[in-house]
Amino acid sequence: MEILLSPAKINLGLWITEKRPDGYHNIYTYMHKVSLYDRIFVKPSPILKVSSSNPSVPEGKENIVYKAVKEFENYTGLEVNLEIFIEKNIPVGAGLGGGSSNAATILKYINDKFGKPLSEEELIKLGASIGSDIPFFFKEGLVKVTGKGDILEDTDIKYENPVFIIYPNIPSDTKDIYSKVDYKMLTKLEDLAKIDSLIFDVNKLVENIENTLGIIAKEHIGTIREVLNTVEYLGYIGNITGSGSAVYVIGEPGNEVDIICKAKNWKLFKVKFI
Ligand SMILES: C[C@@](CO)(OP(=O)(O)O)[C@H](O)COP(=O)(O)OP(=O)(O)OC[C@H]1O[C@@H](n2ccc(N)nc2=O)[C@H](O)[C@@H]1O
Numbered sequence: 001m002e003i004l005l006s007p008a009k010i011n012l013g014l015w016i017t018e019k020r021p022d023g024y025h026n027i028y029t030y031m032h033k034v035s036l037y038d039r040i041f042v043k044p045s046p047i048l049k050v051s052s053s054n055p056s057v058p059e060g061k062e063n064i065v066y067k068a069v070k071e072f073e074n075y076t077g078l079e080v081n082l083e084i085f086i087e088k089n090i091p092v093g094a095g096l097g098g099g100s101s102n103a104a105t106i107l108k109y110i111n112d113k114f115g116k117p118l119s120e121e122e123l124i125k126l127g128a129s130i131g132s133d134i135p136f137f138f139k140e141g142l143v144k145v146t147g148k149g150d151i152l153e154d155t156d157i158k159y160e161n162p163v164f165i166i167y168p169n170i171p172s173d174t175k176d177i178y179s180k181v182d183y184k185m186l187t188k189l190e191d192l193a194k195i196d197s198l199i200f201d202v203n204k205l206v207e208n209i210e211n212t213l214g215i216i217a218k219e220h221i222g223t224i225r226e227v228l229n230t231v232e233y234l235g236y237i238g239n240i241t242g243s244g245s246a247v248y249v250i251g252e253p254g255n256e257v258d259i260i261c262k263a264k265n266w267k268l269f270k271v272k273f274i
């Protein structure tokens with residue numbers, strides 16, 4: 001039995017630069033892993049089996065990890081017989097990339113197991129064909145992500161700050177949020193150049209970012225607005241990650257945050273960038 005750590009991610013700003021003919025959107029976002037992990041238990045098995053600890057996450061063929069293994073088999077011609085159990089600690093539908101992280105983690109694991117038949121570039125291409133957030137997880141540190149999530153630029157920056165994340169216990173559906181993007185919400189690439197100059201100081205960055213998907217999410221899920229209003233009332237700068245519903249703050253939470261999250265039945269995660 002082997003145990004793999006599958007980290008979550010947060011988006012530091014997210015803008016939509018284009019609606020693509022294939023129905024996807026070109027985005028402009030910075031992403032960084034954080035120390036909130038699913039644990040993936042893997043052991044040999046006569047047939048591929050995938051299950052998880054969270055009943056809302058599909059088992060078997062519908063699980064993104066199952067799909068990733070099958071795509072790996074199709075691409076390489078290799079047979080991967082594993083029993084995979086995912087201990088879900090990353091909230092589902094939170095904008096924290098849990099499923100994508102699980103898929104990337106298992107792809108990295110099986111590629112290593114078979115002596116790295118795929119280069120990082122090929123893994124990124126394979127990952128992009130399964131889910132838009134998967135390519136990022138093959139990288140480390142702060143990564144600039146554009147395209148539909150398949151164009152990655154290393155920054156050689158790795159933040160060390162503490163971060164706290166509040167999940168309001170209401171999932172946000174990525175596909176649904178993207179479906180609400182209209183042309184008025186698009187951002188011109190030339191208007192984003194200034195963001196690149198802010199990435200050297202994460203506190204400066206989070207004061208100057210927006211999240212177009214987050215604006216849509218908080219219009220449709222009032223509790224996200226409540227979380228944002230709460231952290232801002234307490235003097236913090238809150239930002240929504242990805243298509244939501246989780247809100248993150250750079251820094252450590254005061255006791256009052258703990259108290260409010262318990263009272264509201266919101267999940268509070270005290271993590272750090274990794
Ligand atoms: C919004 C982001 C930001 O990092 O993350 P999450 O909030 O999901 O964590 C990602 O773009 C989500 O990536 P991921 O969750 O892998 O999306 P996918 O499964 O590939 O796509 C789900 C659906 O979202 C829409 N989609 C996704 C990515 C993209 N660049 N444009 C899109 O329009 C499409 O309708 C697609 O069918």
Ligand SMILES: Nc1ncnc2c1ncn2[C@@H]1O[C@H](COP(=O)(O)OP(=O)(O)O)[C@@H](O)[C@H]1O
Pocket residue numbers: 052056057058062063064065086091092093094095096097098099100102172174242243244245
């Ligand atoms: N291994 C998995 N872990 C989490 N979600 C999964 C997994 N496989 C499939 N899914 C589905 O993917 C969707 C998105 O989940 P997730 O990636 O956790 O959220 P987000 O896209 O908001 O970051 C959910 O509807 C979930 O049911």
